Amino acid sequence: xxxxxxxxxEEEARLDALAARTGRSFFRTSSRSxxxxxxxxxxxxxxxxxxxxxxxxxxxxxxxxxLSFLWTWNEFLIxxxxxxxxxxxxxxxxx
Numbered sequence: 001x002x003x004x005x006x007x008x009x010e011e012e013a014r015l016d017a018l019a020a021r022t023g024r025s026f027f028r029t030s031s032r033s034x035x036x037x038x039x040x041x042x043x044x045x046x047x048x049x050x051x052x053x054x055x056x057x058x059x060x061x062x063x064x065x066x067l068s069f070l071w072t073w074n075e076f077l078i079x080x081x082x083x084x085x086x087x088x089x090x091x092x093x094x095x
Contacts, residue, residue, distance in 0.1 A: 026060050
């Protein structure tokens with residue numbers, strides 16, 4: 001049985017705002033000389049994005065993925081830890 005965890009609207013908004021701010025700040029501060037060099041090598045918009053900018057943005061993207069996982073995991077783990085050990089009281093049964 002696959003496990004699916006859904007983010008609440010507050011978490012989605014928090015993650016969206018963090019992703020937008022992180023992405024915007026990274027791409028605004030990216031080196032114009034790298035983009036110009038790629039353009040001189042006849043790279044189009046998409047090639048500049050995927051082969052020049054995204055590889056440079058991997059640490060920022062990975063940070064967002066890790067934070068998203070941690071927020072999702074904490075939202076799942078806290079009720080599991082705080083719920084009583086009596087199986088009849090828990091609302092979600094696994095089998």
